[in-house]
Amino acid sequence: MTTTTTTTTTTAHTAATVLDASGVTMRFGGLTAVRSVDLTVREGEIVGLIGPNGAGKTTFFNCLTGLYVPTEGKVSYKGTVLPPKPHLVTKAGIARTFQNIRLFANMTVLENVLVGRHTRTKEGLWSALLRGPGFKKAEAASHERAMELLEFIGLEHKADHLARNLPYGEQRKLEIARALASDPGLLLLDEPTAGMNPQETRAAEELIFAIRDKGVAVLVIEHDMRFIFNLCDRVACLVQGQKLIEGTPAVVQGDERVVAAYLGTPFEGEPGTAEAAEVAAAEAAAGPVSEAQAPSGAADAADPPAPAAPADAADPVDPADPADPADGDPVTAAADAAEDATGRVDTAAEAADTTTADTDPSADAHSTTTEGDSK
Numbered sequence: 001m002t003t004t005t006t007t008t009t010t011t012a013h014t015a016a017t018v019l020d021a022s023g024v025t026m027r028f029g030g031l032t033a034v035r036s037v038d039l040t041v042r043e044g045e046i047v048g049l050i051g052p053n054g055a056g057k058t059t060f061f062n063c064l065t066g067l068y069v070p071t072e073g074k075v076s077y078k079g080t081v082l083p084p085k086p087h088l089v090t091k092a093g094i095a096r097t098f099q100n101i102r103l104f105a106n107m108t109v110l111e112n113v114l115v116g117r118h119t120r121t122k123e124g125l126w127s128a129l130l131r132g133p134g135f136k137k138a139e140a141a142s143h144e145r146a147m148e149l150l151e152f153i154g155l156e157h158k159a160d161h162l163a164r165n166l167p168y169g170e171q172r173k174l175e176i177a178r179a180l181a182s183d184p185g186l187l188l189l190d191e192p193t194a195g196m197n198p199q200e201t202r203a204a205e206e207l208i209f210a211i212r213d214k215g216v217a218v219l220v221i222e223h224d225m226r227f228i229f230n231l232c233d234r235v236a237c238l239v240q241g242q243k244l245i246e247g248t249p250a251v252v253q254g255d256e257r258v259v260a261a262y263l264g265t266p267f268e269g270e271p272g273t274a275e276a277a278e279v280a281a282a283e284a285a286a287g288p289v290s291e292a293q294a295p296s297g298a299a300d301a302a303d304p305p306a307p308a309a310p311a312d313a314a315d316p317v318d319p320a321d322p323a324d325p326a327d328g329d330p331v332t333a334a335a336d337a338a339e340d341a342t343g344r345v346d347t348a349a350e351a352a353d354t355t356t357a358d359t360d361p362s363a364d365a366h367s368t369t370t371e372g373d374s375k
């Protein structure tokens with residue numbers, strides 16, 4: 001059973017463990033948001049974390065990244081137990097993106113990536129501010145690396161644009177580039193395709209494969225089932241804070257309990273979506289009778305007007321859009337508003353916390369969140 005030198009293999013069973021979370025529990029007062037969850041991610045793997053809204057996925061991420069101190073359990077990265085401090089977790093090699101985009105809106109695209117680079121530069125913030133010796137060289141190297149990353153995500157031509165002027169899908173990509181700037185061994189993505197159109201989602205998929213191919217393991221939360229089952233080597237499903245099942249996409253996809261867990265929250269690719277779309281199409285073809293064109297038969301035949309039938313028929317049929325309510329609202333402002341409800345402050349300093357500086361986990365831990373899922 002002892003594995004020898006398997007440095008380059010991507011075979012899940014023989015690759016080294018990158019992330020090992022065991023018995024992670026997070027309670028907020030009386031609420032247990034995450035209950036005794038075990039999860040590992042190995043080198044070369046893309047692991048998916050799914051589950052209905054409120055299942056505890058984001059809370060689990062927050063426990064992994066030191067934003068929350070888990071009530072119980074421990075989290076190790078490459079064999080070392082992580083201290084629950086975001087900047088130390090980043091330094092150790094775990095980077096993340098957030099469910100609701102957090103960029104420095106008024107900085108350029110390049111500057112945003114440079115911020116993510118901060119943990120990997122020897123020169124501290126003061127050196128940067130004072131332009132001390134060695135700073136210029138470090139700056140040039142950082143600049144080069146940041147441009148490389150922009151090239152990697154296909155945004156090098158927009159390096160000088162302000163982040164807030166990017167379309168939504170590109171902002172999401174930029175967040176990923178910023179996370180990659182800290183040279184992580186594991187990247188955590190919280191709903192990276194929320195609010196994306198199908199083309200952007202496809203591109204995101206390609207990007208995540210490319211990241212994996214560069215040797216970065218990935219743990220991704222997502223609602224879009226087609227996306228997740230296509231992308232991941234392994235998928236775990238959380239329901240009410242507990243891990244319901246973990247396995248290959250085929251196993252998880254076919255599990256009745258997973259389908260049941262999602263009932264009431266239809267998602268793209270869910271069994272039944274095609275049927276629902278067919279019904280909607282049939283209804284649309286039959287055509288809702290508009291008020292202007294009262295059914296001629298009814299009007300002609302009836303001496304006294306028979307208002308009931310035409311009125312009913314005229315009721316515009318809501319072609320109940322089966323399209324994913326879980327899909328995010330592409331309006332960043334709305335997402336920001338939802339994020340603000342978590343008690344976080346949307347400032348440059350705050351965003352810096354996510355990649356570099358210290359954060360007081362208790363500040364987050366005490367706030368009542370409505371994490372952008374209320375969309």
Ligand SMILES: Nc1ncnc2c1ncn2[C@@H]1O[C@H](COP(=O)(O)OP(=O)(O)O)[C@@H](O)[C@H]1O
Nearest residue numbers: 028033053054055056057058059367368369371
């Ligand atoms: N800081 C917090 N304080 C109190 N309750 C929280 C906090 N963060 C999350 N919760 C609660 O924990 C549960 C899981 O939330 P979350 O992790 O955001 O779910 P998911 O990401 O799976 O949609 C929800 O009931 C949520 O209201």
Ligand SMILES: [Mg+2]
Nearest residue numbers: 057058099371
């Ligand atoms: Mg969430």
